[in-house]
Amino acid sequence: MDKPRLYRRRRDQGGILLGLCAGIGAHLGLDPVLIRLGFVLLAVLHYAGLAVVLIYLLFALFVPYAPADE
Numbered sequence: 001m002d003k004p005r006l007y008r009r010r011r012d013q014g015g016i017l018l019g020l021c022a023g024i025g026a027h028l029g030l031d032p033v034l035i036r037l038g039f040v041l042l043a044v045l046h047y048a049g050l051a052v053v054l055i056y057l058l059f060a061l062f063v064p065y066a067p068a069d070e
Contacts (some may be wrong), residue, residue: 007066018060 006027008019014032015022021039025032039056043049 006063008060008063009066013066018056019065020056020060020063023063023066 004027007023009015009022009026010019013019013022014026016036021035022032024030025035028035039052043052043056046052
């Protein structure tokens with residue numbers, strides 16, 4: 001049984017900036033707006049906000065885009 005893969009979403013698939021939040025939302029079955037809101041709140045309100053931004057950018061570098069047929 002294959003595990004579901006995490007993919008970034010392109011703009012036409014619901015991605016906005018780098019497509020990571022839309023991909024995480026699709027992977028978890030959640031609305032991407034909730035994921036985006038969580039990232040923004042962690043980045044702004046948490047004392048380690050820079051670390052949250054750096055982790056987001058690292059994920060964006062290593063998580064591949066979704067295939068065009070998905």
